[in-house]
Amino acid sequence: LHFRHKISNIKIMKQFKKYSEVALPVPIDQTFTYGIPEEFADSLKIGVRVLVPFGVRKLTGYVVHISDISCIQEIKPIADVLDSEPVISAELLRVAQWIAEYYLCPLGEAIKAMLPRGMNIESKINISLKQEVRIIQSALTRINSKNQKAILHALIEENTLSLQELRKRTQISSLSFAISSLEKSGIVNKEIVMLKQVTKPKLEKWLRLSARLLQQNALAASIDELKKKAPRQAACLNIVAEKREIAQSELLKMNGVSTSCIRALLNNNLIVQFDREHVRSYYDEFPPEAPHLIALNHDQKKALAQTSAAITNGFFTTFLLYGVTGSGKTQVYIEALKETLTKNKTAIVLVPEISLTPQTVSRFRANFPGLVAVLHSRMSIGERYDSWRKLKDGSYKIAIGPRSAIFAPLNNVGLIVVDEEHEASYKQTDNVPYYHARDVAVVRGKLNEAVVILGSATPSIESYYNVKIHKYHLLQLPQRIDNIPMPNVRIMTMIQNKRQTLKGDPRIFSSPLRDKIEEKLKRKEQIILLQNRRGYSAYIKCHDCDYIEKCENCDITLTYHKTTHRLRCHYCNYIKRAPEVCPKCNSGDIIFQGIGTQRVESELSKLFPDARVIRMDLDTTAQKKSHDRILRKFGQQKYDVLLGTQMIAKGHDFDRVTLVGVISADTALFLPDFRASERTFQLLTQVAGRAGRKNIQGEVIIQTLSPDNFGIICCQSHDFMKFFNHEITQRHELSYPPFSRLIQVLVKGEDESQVKTVISDFRAALPDQESLYQILGPVPAPISKIQNNYRWHFILKVNKKSDPTGMVVNDILRDAERKILKNIRKKSYKIIINVDPASLL
DNA sequence: AGCACGCCGACT
DNA sequence: GTCGGCGTGCTC
Numbered sequence: 001l002h003f004r005h006k007i008s009n010i011k012i013m014k015q016f017k018k019y020s021e022v023a024l025p026v027p028i029d030q031t032f033t034y035g036i037p038e039e040f041a042d043s044l045k046i047g048v049r050v051l052v053p054f055g056v057r058k059l060t061g062y063v064v065h066i067s068d069i070s071c072i073q074e075i076k077p078i079a080d081v082l083d084s085e086p087v088i089s090a091e092l093l094r095v096a097q098w099i100a101e102y103y104l105c106p107l108g109e110a111i112k113a114m115l116p117r118g119m120n121i122e123s124k125i126n127i128s129l130k131q132e133v134r135i136i137q138s139a140l141t142r143i144n145s146k147n148q149k150a151i152l153h154a155l156i157e158e159n160t161l162s163l164q165e166l167r168k169r170t171q172i173s174s175l176s177f178a179i180s181s182l183e184k185s186g187i188v189n190k191e192i193v194m195l196k197q198v199t200k201p202k203l204e205k206w207l208r209l210s211a212r213l214l215q216q217n218a219l220a221a222s223i224d225e226l227k228k229k230a231p232r233q234a235a236c237l238n239i240v241a242e243k244r245e246i247a248q249s250e251l252l253k254m255n256g257v258s259t260s261c262i263r264a265l266l267n268n269n270l271i272v273q274f275d276r277e278h279v280r281s282y283y284d285e286f287p288p289e290a291p292h293l294i295a296l297n298h299d300q301k302k303a304l305a306q307t308s309a310a311i312t313n314g315f316f317t318t319f320l321l322y323g324v325t326g327s328g329k330t331q332v333y334i335e336a337l338k339e340t341l342t343k344n345k346t347a348i349v350l351v352p353e354i355s356l357t358p359q360t361v362s363r364f365r366a367n368f369p370g371l372v373a374v375l376h377s378r379m380s381i382g383e384r385y386d387s388w389r390k391l392k393d394g395s396y397k398i399a400i401g402p403r404s405a406i407f408a409p410l411n412n413v414g415l416i417v418v419d420e421e422h423e424a425s426y427k428q429t430d431n432v433p434y435y436h437a438r439d440v441a442v443v444r445g446k447l448n449e450a451v452v453i454l455g456s457a458t459p460s461i462e463s464y465y466n467v468k469i470h471k472y473h474l475l476q477l478p479q480r481i482d483n484i485p486m487p488n489v490r491i492m493t494m495i496q497n498k499r500q501t502l503k504g505d506p507r508i509f510s511s512p513l514r515d516k517i518e519e520k521l522k523r524k525e526q527i528i529l530l531q532n533r534r535g536y537s538a539y540i541k542c543h544d545c546d547y548i549e550k551c552e553n554c555d556i557t558l559t560y561h562k563t564t565h566r567l568r569c570h571y572c573n574y575i576k577r578a579p580e581v582c583p584k585c586n587s588g589d590i591i592f593q594g595i596g597t598q599r600v601e602s603e604l605s606k607l608f609p610d611a612r613v614i615r616m617d618l619d620t621t622a623q624k625k626s627h628d629r630i631l632r633k634f635g636q637q638k639y640d641v642l643l644g645t646q647m648i649a650k651g652h653d654f655d656r657v658t659l660v661g662v663i664s665a666d667t668a669l670f671l672p673d674f675r676a677s678e679r680t681f682q683l684l685t686q687v688a689g690r691a692g693r694k695n696i697q698g699e700v701i702i703q704t705l706s707p708d709n710f711g712i713i714c715c716q717s718h719d720f721m722k723f724f725n726h727e728i729t730q731r732h733e734l735s736y737p738p739f740s741r742l743i744q745v746l747v748k749g750e751d752e753s754q755v756k757t758v759i760s761d762f763r764a765a766l767p768d769q770e771s772l773y774q775i776l777g778p779v780p781a782p783i784s785k786i787q788n789n790y791r792w793h794f795i796l797k798v799n800k801k802s803d804p805t806g807m808v809v810n811d812i813l814r815d816a817e818r819k820i821l822k823n824i825r826k827k828s829y830k831i832i833i834n835v836d837p838a839s840l841l
Numbered sequence: 842a843g844c845a846c847g848c849c850g851a852c853t
Numbered sequence: 854g855t856c857g858g859c860g861t862g863c864t865c
Contacts, residue, residue, distance in 0.1 A: 022865080026842055032865040055844060055864045072865055125844090144853080145856060163844085174858060176845060181856085844863090852856075 015075060017041045021065035022052055022078075023108035025120065027432075029814065031107060032061070033070050035077040044078075047086025047093060051079045051121060051194075058123035058194065062111045064093060087115060087392075089411065095444050104810055104817075104833045105433040113433055114407035116388045118381040123192050127151070127179060128160040130189045139187060147178035155188065202382060204278040205248040207240055207262070207271050222270055236261050240271050248273070279386045299323075300332050303475040307336045310451045311343060311414060318442055320421075320467050321455040323477030324718065325689020326484055326653070329455045332477070333417045334367050336453060337398060341368070345414025345450075346397045350437055352423040353377065353402040355650050357628055364400055375401030375408060403428060403437040406444065413448045416441045420650065421454035421463055422682055427838040434834045438463075457689060458682040461731065464724050465738040480692075487660070487691040487698035489716040493707045494664070508595055508603045513661050513701045521611055521640055526656045529643040530687045531600050531663040534617040535559035535568065538594025542582035549579070555785040561619070562598050572787040600643055600663055616644035649687040658698050660691040665704040665712055672782045673839050674736045681711030681723050688715060735774075737836070741798040741806060743813070744837040746781060749829030752790040758820065758829055759792040765816035766796075773798045773809055782841050789830075795840065806835070 016035030023031050034052050036044055044050075044063065052061050053076050060082065088096070088111055096110040103110075112120065129136055133156055143149055150170040154161060167175055182188040213219045219241055226234035236257050240246055251257055265271045296304060303321060310317040323329045333349065340347045351360060356376055365372050373387040373396035390396045392409040399408030403426055406416070418426070418438050426437040438454060445452035454463055454472070466472040480486065492510045509517075520527050539557035541548045549558045551569035558567035560578055567578050581588050592599070597617045604613055614630055621627040631652050634642045642648055642657075668679050684702060691698025704712055714723035732739050747759040759778040766775065777794030784791055798809050813833060820831070 019865095024864090026864080028842085028864075030865095034865060052865080057843070057864090070865085075865055147857070172857090177857070842864105846861085846863105848860085849858090850856105851858105853854085 016070075016077065017068075018044075019067050019070040019075070020044065020050070020063045020078065021067070022050060022061035023064045023106070023111055024052070024054065024059055024061045025106070025108040025112040026054075026059070027106060027109070029106050029818070031064060033072045033075055034061075035070075035075045036066070037077050040078065040081050043084070044081060045086050047088040047090065048084070049082040049087055049119065049121075051082060052076070053079055056125075056192065058121075058192070060120045060122065062088060062108060064107065064111075082121065087119065087409075089409065091411075091444075091447055092407065092409065094447055095407070095440065098443050099433050099435050099440065101810065102806060103433045103435050103835050104813060109432045113404070113428075113431070113435075116381065116384045118385060122195050124195055125163040126160055126191055126193050127155065127163060127166055128189045128191075129155050130187055136187065145178060145181065147172050147175070148182055151175070151178055151182065152187070202278045202386070203275040206245055206274050206276045207248055207251060208245045208274065209237075209241055210269050210272045213241075213270060230261075230264065232256050232258070232261050233264055237265055237270055240265075247276070247278075279390065294328075294331055296331060296335065297328070297479070297481060299477045299479060300328055300335075303332050303477060304335050304339075306473065306475060307332070307451060307453060308339045311336065311339045311345075314343075314414070314449055316446045316449045316451075318445065318452040318454065318466075318472045319475050320459055320463050320472045321453050321475045321477070322459050322464075322720070323455065323457060323475075324480060324486070325457045325686065326480040326692075327457070327477035328481040329419070329457075329477065330363065332475075333419070333453065333455070334364070336415055336417070336451070337364075337368065340415040340451075341371070341397055343414055345412050346410040347399075347415040347417070348405060348408050348410065348413060348441070349398065349400040349417045349419065350405055350426070350441060351400060351402060351419050352425050352650070354425070354627075354647050355420065356400070356402055357631065357652070359652065361400065364398065368398055371397040373399050373408075375399055375405045377402065377404075406437045406440050413444065413450050416445050416450055416452045418452070418454045419456075421456045422458055422460040424679075424838045427836070429834075429838065434832075434837075436836055436838075439836070458685045458720060459724075461678055461724065461727055462738045464720075465728060482694050484692045484694055485697040486718050487688055487700045489688055489700040489702060489718075491707050491712060491716055492701055492703045494703050494705050505603055508600060508663060509607065510701075510703055513703065514607060516659055516699060516701060517608065517611075517641075517661070520659045521608060523658075524640075525658040526634070526637065526639075526654060527641045527659045527661065528648060528654075528657050528687065528690050529600065529604075529641060529661045529663060530646070530648060530683075531595060531597050531643070532646050532667045532683065533559075533594065533596045534570075534598070534619055534645055535596035536562035536598040536602075537592035537596055540567070540578065540590050541593050542585060542587055543589035543591050544587035545582060545585040547582055547584040549583075553785070553788045555783055559596065560592060562602065571783070595664060597644060604641065604643065611641055612639045613641040613643055614639040616642060616648050618645070618647075620644075621647070646683055646687075649683060649690070654690065655693045657690050658693065658696060660687055660698065660700045662687065662700070662702040662704075665702050665709075666706060669706060669709060669711075671839075671841070673841065674731075674734070675839060677709065677711045678727060680709070681715055684712065684715040685718070685720075688718075735797060739800070740774075741800055741803075741809075741835070742837060742840075743796040743798060743809070744793055744832075744834040744840060745796065745813075746791060746793040746832040746834065747829055748786075748789040748791045748832070750788055750790070751828060755790045755792050755829055758831070759794065762816060762820050762831070763794055765819050766812060769812075771799065772802050793840075810835075 018036040018041050019033050020036050021031045022034050046063050046066060048063050049060050050063055051058055058079060092114055096107060096114060099110040100107040136152060140152055154166060154169045183190055213222060223234050223237055307319060321329055337347050361374055373391050375384060375387050388409060391399050399405050399410060418441050421438050428435050442452055467474045492512060517527055537560045539548050540560050549567055551558055551574050553574055554569055554571045556569055556571050558569055561568055565578050566575050568575050582590060597615055601613060601615050614634055616630045635654055665684055668676055688700040691700050710726050745762060747755050749755045763778050774797040775794055778792050781791040781793045803809050
């Protein structure tokens, strides 16, 4: 490991016995040296959290290195050591180091991303009133300063506020001057306080018999005695005796037991109380199903034989398990997991957030009772912390979860499974580090000499290319299990300008799709309809003057939601009433363009008033468990039609679905993104895979305006290979990934001219090196404004051959960024460097 | 990021 | 003389 330093002079310092290199979760690309106080000098380990002074604040940092000397002059000591054992293993530290280097983020940020939330302690500055409100109010009349008045008004309401909260409430940018004036006049108090660690093991009170009663006959004697005067206590004592140990909360639930009763027994030293950890577990409410014993078919056995061999040998190998929808990939994972556990190793299973349903979890839990920990963002901080700790101490052997589960604190990882490896949700886009969990999985696998299985029915172009160049090994499951035939896919060409008739809107339901729905409803079979756009219509447009309503804060058309009769921005959640007449020309002829799920729903209820339809999109799954609930109800056949956005395409196997309809396959096709075609192929193939049941061929109808699109054609023939070959030549011609590495440099801010200056300065700071990279832009990003922030970007197409690890270009980018941050004033903009962006919007 | 400090113009 | 806004620099 090496660490970035700013070396001021080369003079070896020796104020402390030992020095530690501390990574901090701040956007500064270096580590900081702290002295280790004598008391910790021998016990401090790499990987523990420490509390360190940082300017006036205190922050939680991570010890990444320990040495005897230092060449930094003024060194502060570590304020406190927060762990006795490392929270981050040497192996995970190396993963963090790779992430920091490859995705261009500070090491501290990478480490922070690996730990469950709530493990960071920070100081905050609290401002409080020093005197009574009455006195303050009289003082207010004497104060002329606008800012001071605003601060006092806020404080009268709350008494104590942190500096940050105060800034939010008063909207004053530079508070410090006003606060120091108030401090001088003795009106307010300023103090630095520590925030508590949010997550701790949850302790529960348990009860057992006192040692005295364990002696012969003592118990019976006590009970007899109590029966006379305190029968309830006697009964209570009896229960404790029977159970030996019982949680107090459990005991209290029983008949006739009260707190006073327990207190009396405790006071008389008949029972004793002790603390026991209560492990919080989100999925406990879903009991595991019994494992159904499934005999593997020929293909599954073949795939398993190869993974088993690799697991047994303990060599790093990455497999791409390409298995068509319903081919039984999960069973292969489970068998591989069994193999891994018998080798006394641990495993991680990554699943897209949306597929992490109770059913998925139960399936794994059933096969490995008591060994599976779930890590899920919908779990509370406490639940996640408990899973995390039990993985760390080795009581759980398998971690299952979405993206961040790749950081599960397991030792001796032998297998990493990435299910649906093509899923874009594996790429983190909202926070640093902008990592791709599938790629981290491969890195972590390599560090552990582990086996990595990437599974998909529609592999990403990148992964399949890696098979071609022999980086990954291909495993194939070309047949569906249980003799379910591949569905029959029909493509319906839609015509844009047909007018609505009595038989409904032909732009939503073509007559073949309408007929099929009718047929299936009659036969009591289930139907899935995909329309990958929520709301009612994508935008509303004035028929006379072509005016389109756009968001005030974003460069986005507003989506019409009929249920609330509102226009909504899907980027910033800006909401306004839908106009009755055109705001520009007052025409009443407003037309709804672009079909959303709500529109399909209302059309469906017009055409088939008796059909029971359930809609699933972001708007109907806002609640914590509504997603699971909708799928469960549909599975129990309480509905005939499941209608929704892409989230319906995975997560469940419904064996009564015989028809899948795609209302419009075009929603993603025209996005200015080089993956648009790939996305479309994947989504269509995934949703088509929902159709069909044992011995009955499912039917799929895809409606589209562009029937010539290659993704759609290949979906019809279930021909991934054909799609891949076509797509890979295109990527090659345009030198897009996997033939290059893309890096997006995006600047956003409220002042567009400033954003433009920064992005072009950044561009200019990059030396022209034709052989190393090509630069496209800077240009405004396709979505040029989000939440009043203008967005400009340029794209680096890095030549993989001249920079295979990416470190050459990354160093250049780091230097350029440092230069930019130094030279340009104002910080009202943000620079985002996104390595391997999932999309370029 | 988040904080303090210092400069400068405005205002009493 | 203050106050308030804004830019700059620093964090071991």
